[in-house]
Amino acid sequence: MxxxxxxxxxxxxxxxxxxxxxxxxxxEKTKSSNAETAEENEALKAQIAERDKDLKKLKANAKDNEELSNSYKDLQAKYKKDTADLTEKLSQTRLNGALDNALTKAKVRNTKAIRGLLNMDDIKLDDNGKLTGLDDQINSLRKSDGYLFDEGDRQDYKPSNGKPTDADPVQTMVDVFKGESK
Structure with a gap:
């Protein structure tokens, strides 16, 4: 802008x-969020590099020693699980960032409130960084809960600012009950 x-x-x-x-x-909020994600990513990469170095060193020392071999296998399994957990955490962080950006573009008033109404199991982030399964849910929420979105000024809304309207209130009620309301 x-x-x-x-x-x-x-x-x-x-x-x-x-x-x-x-x-x-x-x-500035977006920049700090991106910086935090990048920082976390670098820390995770450093952890993985250190882990791989430890595994190679242990493997070299373990050659004939059965106890060290078993220890190596245990560590390898543990690190494999840790890697899967870190990958999942990173994927979730990317999904949350993309979701927040998409909700902001959709002019959502409160992203936390909308998240509670979304079926997160249907929302996925593909390899290209594009969200799938969100657009239909957003369109559905626009129809059912339009107040959650900032649609700008509505042209058809003309409040009377507390002043009485020109219409006769009794006649208006009679018309409503007859089904002849304007």
Missing amino acids: KRKQLEELGLEEDQIKKIMDINGSDI
Whole structure:
């Protein structure tokens, strides 16, 4: 979002400043989230590299020693499980990041509230980083719970600001009961 785009929309300078401040804080949150994920990824890679180095060293020392051989096999099984767990955790982190981005693009008012309504078993992240199974759920929620989405200003909503309307309230109720309401 650029300041010039907001000026073209006819917004005043103080409105533009407030919008840019909000946008800037959102960008900073996303940057910090990405930095945390990258940092965690690097830490996990370092752990795996250290583990592999330990396994090679143990294997070289174990040659004929049965006890060390068994210890090596136990460690290998443990590390295999740890690798699977770390891979699953990394996949879940990627899925959560992609889901948050998709929900933000869908103009969801509260991502935590929407997550409770989503069937997460149906939402998958493919190898290209694209979410599957989310669009249908979002469209369904837009229809059933539209208040959860920021749809901007509605053109057909004209409140009376607490002032009485021109219509006669008694006649309006009579029309409603007869089924002739406007």
